[in-house]
Amino acid sequence: MTKISTGIPGLDDVFMGGILKGDAVLVQGTPGAGKTTLGLQFIYHGAKFCNEPGMVITFEEFPQQMYRDALNFGWDLQALERENKLRIISTSPGVFQRQVQDAQGIFQQQAREMKVQRIFLDSVSHFQRITTDPVQLRELMNSFLNTLKQGGFTTLLTQEVAHEERGVVSFEQYVVDAVIRIFVLEVRDFDRKRFIEVLKARGQNFISGKHAMQINEQGMRVYPRPMARRLYRASSAAVADSARRVPTGIGGLDRMLEGGLIEGFSALVAGDPGSSKTNFALQFLAEGVTQGERGLFIALRESPQKLMNSARSIGLNLEQMVNDGNIHILHHSPIQIDPDALYWEIEETLQKQTFKRVVLDSLTDLEPSFHDDIKRLRDYVYALIDLFTQHNITSIVTRQVGEETADKEVVESDLAMVFDTILALRLRRIQDHIRKTLVLLKVRGSNHDSGVRLFKVSNEGILVETKFEPTSRFLRQLQRL
Amino acid sequence: MPTSHNGWLRAVLDSPAKVELLAFFYLNQYTVDDAAGLSRWLGLDLEKVSIAAEELSQAHILTKIGEGKDAVFTLNRDEKIQEAVENFIKTYYLPLDQRHQILSDLLQGRTIPRD
Numbered sequence: 367m368t369k370i371s372t373g374i375p376g377l378d379d380v381f382m383g384g385i386l387k388g389d390a391v392l393v394q395g396t397p398g399a400g401k402t403t404l405g406l407q408f409i410y411h412g413a414k415f416c417n418e419p420g421m422v423i424t425f426e427e428f429p430q431q432m433y434r435d436a437l438n439f440g441w442d443l444q445a446l447e448r449e450n451k452l453r454i455i456s457t458s459p460g461v462f463q464r465q466v467q468d469a470q471g472i473f474q475q476q477a478r479e480m481k482v483q484r485i486f487l488d489s490v491s492h493f494q495r496i497t498t499d500p501v502q503l504r505e506l507m508n509s510f511l512n513t514l515k516q517g518g519f520t521t522l523l524t525q526e527v528a529h530e531e532r533g534v535v536s537f538e539q540y541v542v543d544a545v546i547r548i549f550v551l552e553v554r555d556f557d558r559k560r561f562i563e564v565l566k567a568r569g570q571n572f573i574s575g576k577h578a579m580q581i582n583e584q585g586m587r588v589y590p591r592p593m594a595r596r597l598y599r600a601s602s603a604a605v606a607d608s609a610r611r612v613p614t615g616i617g618g619l620d621r622m623l624e625g626g627l628i629e630g631f632s633a634l635v636a637g638d639p640g641s642s643k644t645n646f647a648l649q650f651l652a653e654g655v656t657q658g659e660r661g662l663f664i665a666l667r668e669s670p671q672k673l674m675n676s677a678r679s680i681g682l683n684l685e686q687m688v689n690d691g692n693i694h695i696l697h698h699s700p701i702q703i704d705p706d707a708l709y710w711e712i713e714e715t716l717q718k719q720t721f722k723r724v725v726l727d728s729l730t731d732l733e734p735s736f737h738d739d740i741k742r743l744r745d746y747v748y749a750l751i752d753l754f755t756q757h758n759i760t761s762i763v764t765r766q767v768g769e770e771t772a773d774k775e776v777v778e779s780d781l782a783m784v785f786d787t788i789l790a791l792r793l794r795r796i797q798d799h800i801r802k803t804l805v806l807l808k809v810r811g812s813n814h815d816s817g818v819r820l821f822k823v824s825n826e827g828i829l830v831e832t833k834f835e836p837t838s839r840f841l842r843q844l845q846r847l
Numbered sequence: 848m849p850t851s852h853n854g855w856l857r858a859v860l861d862s863p864a865k866v867e868l869l870a871f872f873y874l875n876q877y878t879v880d881d882a883a884g885l886s887r888w889l890g891l892d893l894e895k896v897s898i899a900a901e902e903l904s905q906a907h908i909l910t911k912i913g914e915g916k917d918a919v920f921t922l923n924r925d926e927k928i929q930e931a932v933e934n935f936i937k938t939y940y941l942p943l944d945q946r947h948q949i950l951s952d953l954l955q956g957r958t959i960p961r962d
């Protein structure tokens with residue numbers, strides 16, 4: 367069976383290549399969710415780029431409004447009408463039904479003349495203007511869908527739903543080939559986020575779950591839910607022994623790690639605010655540069671300028687490394703970034719250029735977007751680390767962990783599984799001085815305690831030094847991670 | 848017979864409902880609807896819209912398909928008629944419509960596009 371492009375970037379990937387030609391696809395959502403935008407983009411894409419003329423049937427929104435809205439996305443629908451590649455027809459459900467039943471009716475005639483392949487009908491909710499009797503409605507819908515099938519059209523139909531729950535299954539969902547649902551959910555306090563989910567797709571595979579969706583000046587775009595391509599397996603000690611070591615360049619730490627991090631795996635650097643997590647990450651990338659390995663710094667916390675200043679204070683000329691093309695900084699403000707969009711941007715960056723080391727600073731900045739959906743956060747982190755592993759990249763992910771982590775213990779042990787090495791950096795008052803301390807909580811997939819070390823940060827870099835014996839309470843705190 | 852002058856069209860358009868209806872068809876060229884549907888799009892009284900649609904079809908500006916209350920109307924696509932309609936709308940209706948648009952944009956706090 368032939369698949370055709372929906373014209374919505376990312377949505378074809380969710381459908382593993384596109385929707386089936388000739389299918390009827392129902393698009394559900396609350397008012398303002400983006401159903402009309404999706405439909406118009408589908409039609410525009412077909413008419414403009416696929417030589418598939420389109421017909422839009424609208425029962426409520428004025429065509430003139432559609433022309434206007436589409437122009438805001440840069441789609442000139444009226445130009446396509448002049449080329450006979452598109453018709454936007456405003457009508458009533460009753461007229462539409464009567465005309466469609468007649469093979470010589472206006473709609474079929476138009477469709478034949480223009481060789482229409484794509485139809486967008488907005489919306490089936492208005493069929494209730496013909497009858498509210500459920501049996502009649504179902505018959506009406508069935509006969510309408512049959513006509514479309516016979517005509518070989520690929521059809522998008524919208525349906526309005528009152529609220530976000532998906533408990534109720536409408537009969538329309540049964541009679542169509544595929545159902546797409548758009549959700550608008552609150553994230554953070556005043557922020558709303560759109561998701562799209564395929565609820566069913568007869569005769570084809572699709573990626574399940576909610577996928578982030580955005581509407582901007584270019585129209586609609588879907589970011590398929592990042593997924594690890596295979597189940598993550600933490601490296602076993604046996605595998606790790608023969609694996610290549612990637613030195614961090616941090617004095618003392620590489621010795622503790624028997625040479626460095628394990629190539630292709632990821633380390634979590636967790637700790638208090640101000641405990642030098644970013645400096646650890648910078649030092650790791652800079653060491654790569656001295657070994658001829660390009661590094662990518664994904665900066666969600668600090669601007670490139672601030673990073674360069676931080677680097678200078680530990681004796682690293684980050685600016686030079688960036689200018690020489692040895693380090694690339696990908697910066698986004700955490701308030702604006704959508705984690706799924708970020709994932710696909712990283713994926714694209716790794717496709718285009720080769721990197722051996724990557725830093726994500728920090729995971730903490732992405733977490734609010736997950737809105738306490740712990741499973742989704744975990745899947746996301748797995749997918750991201752898996753992406754690095756596929757490219758044989760050694761990575762460091764930083765995460766802020768306060769003292770009050772007990773209530774999140776479960777999450778963290780869950781998340782921790784994906785990291786091969788876990789370092790905790792803590793600020794501690796020791797003999798009336800605030801000291802920076804480091805504990806290796808996990809190395810090479812096994813829990814591990816090397817004791818607490820002090821470390822110093824100076825303009826010569828980071829140096830992990832003497833071991834000291836902590837109190838048992840202090841150790842317990844560290845191990846909550 | 849229709850000509851490209853506006854005179855005959857202005858004579859036909861002797862009620863606000865006809866002007867509204869014609870403007871609606873001009874801006875939404877591929878409308879296919881019955882009188883009830885048109886009255887809904889326009890938010891105008893069914894009776895007034897029925898009469899207006901009937902008379903515009905008698906003047907060959909709209910094309911009427913079918914009879915009775917199920918009759919549907921479309922815009923006549925004859926070139927000369929299209930031209931006359933376009934002239935009329937651009938001269939008499941759109942300037943007003945644009946003013947409405949600017950006003951509604953202002954009220955909704957949108958910025959006004961500058962040419």
Ligand SMILES: Nc1ncnc2c1ncn2[C@@H]1O[C@H](COP(=O)(O)OP(=O)(O)O)[C@@H](O)[C@H]1O
Nearest residue numbers: 395396397398399400401402403404581582583
């Ligand atoms: N350029 C844009 N940038 C961001 N959002 C936009 C842009 N253009 C339109 N939108 C949003 O897209 C939505 C369009 O919704 P629409 O497709 O008409 O929804 P529905 O058909 O589901 O009622 C609106 O909520 C609007 O806020």
